[in-house]
Amino acid sequence: MTTATINDPRWPAIVARDRAADGRFFYAVRTTGIYCRPSCPSRRARPGNVRFFDTREAAERAGFRACRRCRPDAASPAAIQAAWVAAACRQIEAANEVPTLATLAARANVSPYHFHRTFRAITGVTPKQYAAARRGERLRSELSRAGSVTDAIYGAGYNSNGRFYEEADAVLGMTASAYRAGGAHTAMRFAVGQCSLGAILVAASARGICAILLGDDPQALTRQLQDQFPKAELIGGDADFERVVARVVGFVESPGQGLGLPLDVRGTAFQRRVWQALRAIPAGETASYREIAERIGAPKAVRAVGQACGANHLAVAIPCHRVVRTDGDLSGYRWGIERKRTLLAREADSAHPA
Numbered sequence: 001m002t003t004a005t006i007n008d009p010r011w012p013a014i015v016a017r018d019r020a021a022d023g024r025f026f027y028a029v030r031t032t033g034i035y036c037r038p039s040c041p042s043r044r045a046r047p048g049n050v051r052f053f054d055t056r057e058a059a060e061r062a063g064f065r066a067c068r069r070c071r072p073d074a075a076s077p078a079a080i081q082a083a084w085v086a087a088a089c090r091q092i093e094a095a096n097e098v099p100t101l102a103t104l105a106a107r108a109n110v111s112p113y114h115f116h117r118t119f120r121a122i123t124g125v126t127p128k129q130y131a132a133a134r135r136g137e138r139l140r141s142e143l144s145r146a147g148s149v150t151d152a153i154y155g156a157g158y159n160s161n162g163r164f165y166e167e168a169d170a171v172l173g174m175t176a177s178a179y180r181a182g183g184a185h186t187a188m189r190f191a192v193g194q195c196s197l198g199a200i201l202v203a204a205s206a207r208g209i210c211a212i213l214l215g216d217d218p219q220a221l222t223r224q225l226q227d228q229f230p231k232a233e234l235i236g237g238d239a240d241f242e243r244v245v246a247r248v249v250g251f252v253e254s255p256g257q258g259l260g261l262p263l264d265v266r267g268t269a270f271q272r273r274v275w276q277a278l279r280a281i282p283a284g285e286t287a288s289y290r291e292i293a294e295r296i297g298a299p300k301a302v303r304a305v306g307q308a309c310g311a312n313h314l315a316v317a318i319p320c321h322r323v324v325r326t327d328g329d330l331s332g333y334r335w336g337i338e339r340k341r342t343l344l345a346r347e348a349d350s351a352h353p354a
Helices: 011-016 056-061 077-094 101-108 112-123 127-143 149-155 161-172 176-180 218-228 239-253 269-279 289-295 302-310 337-351
Strands: 026-029 034-036 050-053 187-195 198-204 209-215 233-236
Touching: 026 056, 034 056, 050 056, 077 101, 077 112, 077 127, 101 112, 101 127, 112 127, 127 269, 187 218, 187 239, 198 218, 198 239, 209 218, 209 239, 269 289, 269 302, 289 302
Parallel strands: 187 233
Antiparallel strands: 026 034, 026 050, 187 198, 198 209
């Protein structure tokens, strides 16, 4: 408990009405006899009239009463929103039919527009995308144990075969029967070569390039591909595919020139949004995990953005190496910090030639 001054490190949070500081401390105003959250929208008090408290109970024991505008004695707006978003997620997961936006909003006692915007800010996806992702997870689980594909379709919550087959390709990346068989009868051409960053594996499905993996051990890269599709038909690259690999290697050596080949991008709705944002970062530039979260409309999903970067299996084509920490530190990289450092230096040199 101290007298506030403009030099106190907590004072800037009051000036900025920083919601992130809510719950960390409370401040009271001597002249009004009330205490508030840091984010209170009331007129800012003079620094000399402000006292800080670690808890609201301490403020009340000192004789201050709760502000009627920011309600520091009640749950914070952020906590309330998080609670009803969590309840909505449970409702979506438990329902056989996806609840409508109006139904979800009514249960939270907010407007559909406010519900949609808040749900996306907290989870990183819309309610519809969240429902689709959960249904995809159930489908993959059902396909691994159900008696038939039809049983799996209805067990995952699809109310008709037609609805499922409209979405199957996007959800699984292949037919349900092929997924259930571990990728059996799914042909993938691949080849392992060398580039300045070490070993490189390139794999392609009928859709396009589905994997660009970097490493030190060619056999380890092949095992990664086999682990992803244990029953897929992996076909060694022929002369035509070797030319594709050469183009990929050329792209890795000089990302600014572009790849110019179709990609087979497979991931959740949130991952695809993150990866799309990564591909929008120009060569020679970087963005922080927080900036990517803000660009996709999910400012609170910084950790999830990092996880999506780690799940990327298309090195350089989806440039997760261009994402750094807020302080500029390179942080983690699936294929090693030194490769990330090399790629960024190479791109910087290309963007700003001497």
